[in-house]
Amino acid sequence: MTSFFKKYKWIIVLAIFFNVFLSSWYVLNRDLVFHTDIARDFLVLEDIVKTHKPTLLGPRSGGIPGVFHGPLWFYVNLPIFILGKGNPVIVGCFWVFLSVISIYLTYLLGKKIFNEEVGLLASFLLSVFSISYIKALINPFGAVLLFPAFFYLLVTYLKSARFFYLICLLFILGLIIQFQIAFGLPILILLTIYLIPFFIKKKKITHIFAYFILLIPLSTYFLFELRHDFLQTRSIISYITTKQNVGSLNLLNIVIQRARGLLFDGINMIPQNFLLNLPITILFGILIYNLKDKKFKHRNTYFLYFFFYFGFWIIALFFKGNIWNHHYLPFLPLTLIIFSSLFNLINKKIFIIVFLYIFIINFIFGIQSIKSAGTGWKFYADLAKKIYQDAKGNDFGYYVYSSDLLGYSEKYSIHYIQKMFKQTISHPYKKEQLTYLIIAPPPEDKKYLNGDWWKINQVKINRNPDKVFRYSNGMIVEKYLLSQKEMQIPSDPNLVQDLTFR
Numbered sequence: 001m002t003s004f005f006k007k008y009k010w011i012i013v014l015a016i017f018f019n020v021f022l023s024s025w026y027v028l029n030r031d032l033v034f035h036t037d038i039a040r041d042f043l044v045l046e047d048i049v050k051t052h053k054p055t056l057l058g059p060r061s062g063g064i065p066g067v068f069h070g071p072l073w074f075y076v077n078l079p080i081f082i083l084g085k086g087n088p089v090i091v092g093c094f095w096v097f098l099s100v101i102s103i104y105l106t107y108l109l110g111k112k113i114f115n116e117e118v119g120l121l122a123s124f125l126l127s128v129f130s131i132s133y134i135k136a137l138i139n140p141f142g143a144v145l146l147f148p149a150f151f152y153l154l155v156t157y158l159k160s161a162r163f164f165y166l167i168c169l170l171f172i173l174g175l176i177i178q179f180q181i182a183f184g185l186p187i188l189i190l191l192t193i194y195l196i197p198f199f200i201k202k203k204k205i206t207h208i209f210a211y212f213i214l215l216i217p218l219s220t221y222f223l224f225e226l227r228h229d230f231l232q233t234r235s236i237i238s239y240i241t242t243k244q245n246v247g248s249l250n251l252l253n254i255v256i257q258r259a260r261g262l263l264f265d266g267i268n269m270i271p272q273n274f275l276l277n278l279p280i281t282i283l284f285g286i287l288i289y290n291l292k293d294k295k296f297k298h299r300n301t302y303f304l305y306f307f308f309y310f311g312f313w314i315i316a317l318f319f320k321g322n323i324w325n326h327h328y329l330p331f332l333p334l335t336l337i338i339f340s341s342l343f344n345l346i347n348k349k350i351f352i353i354v355f356l357y358i359f360i361i362n363f364i365f366g367i368q369s370i371k372s373a374g375t376g377w378k379f380y381a382d383l384a385k386k387i388y389q390d391a392k393g394n395d396f397g398y399y400v401y402s403s404d405l406l407g408y409s410e411k412y413s414i415h416y417i418q419k420m421f422k423q424t425i426s427h428p429y430k431k432e433q434l435t436y437l438i439i440a441p442p443p444e445d446k447k448y449l450n451g452d453w454w455k456i457n458q459v460k461i462n463r464n465p466d467k468v469f470r471y472s473n474g475m476i477v478e479k480y481l482l483s484q485k486e487m488q489i490p491s492d493p494n495l496v497q498d499l500t501f502r
Contacts, residue, residue: 020096024093033377035409056223056227064321067232069180076142106337107123126332173191174213186315262313270361280339383410397431
């Protein structure tokens, strides 16, 4: 370790703990970002606990219709969900714990492959990133957590050619696919392309049988396909074989978007403005140029990283949809390690300037994300309490409207707060004498999605409410005291009431 790190090591460690504290700000204030995907996960967990029926299906992939992630993220959170009796804040504390593990694994990988300096720098940067995203974890974070372990085992296997390491890395890759299929499957394809020549060169053809270990982590997919007439397989085949309406301009746009992803977005070190990643892109370009020297230190490790990184974006050319941040987010810890290793390769002043540039922008972004807290769990819980208190012990029916038609956030808060008002029974999507309509504000660019049509044509209530609760964020709760005649008018049975569209 250089004299610089001997002098400042503990300052960096303390800074990491401070960043972890900032990332915990939401849960320390008994709050959590509670958008549709987060609330959906809690509704699924609640359903597993209530019905005692395990699920084979994870969240929708959002890429190919009819394709889903694995359910492993649900089962990772399930024990804490049960211990916390469904309290999202308790689960949020668990997310902070997972973040600490991710930071530590990044430190270990950087230290094992390069040195302690690299591990410290990379884990410090990851802790800064955590300020903005730990408050709202979804399934891709499982892949973020595991990808450093996968990469380390792969490096170890390529050095030793021991079957045990291959078994372990393939098992972990199967878990990564469970968490984020859009990342894990391309990595599996690229790994196979890389390993087949290795098997032949090392005369380890029998190592191909290690792939059978994937049957364990991917068993939920196989069981689901067998039970549901190969639904996801048919969805993938349909997506591939159906002619896409893609003109030459759209094809050009896809190539441009993938090039932007490769050069800027995929590096993922600077939020919001992709061009702000340009200094890091230039440094990575210099690193790639230096790899032509066969004596370049850690050349094989760098090559392996860029093989997967570039390969991911090449495979992405064959996908006609959007590539979102969470598709390539699992690269982040390894990318930070590769960047931090430049400390030993380039001018120290240049590295420190770029390092501070990354830190300052992400720290400011993290603080802003805390200050600009949107509609979170605390709000939804208070809204639900207000409804139960207003009901004054009377049973009530309720309907939820949101522009995505799912209303998961409101639904879970009503379910959870029910525990505090056991004398009051709420009836979802059913008209009672006392009925509430919970209406989320429309998107800024689609003001017409204000719930008026939904209320008249689907709920079948066409009059002014008896009372209205208005909130500063645009949320509205309308209270109705319905007559027997109004109660007998059935609402639309096609209203989204369950998790079919999760």
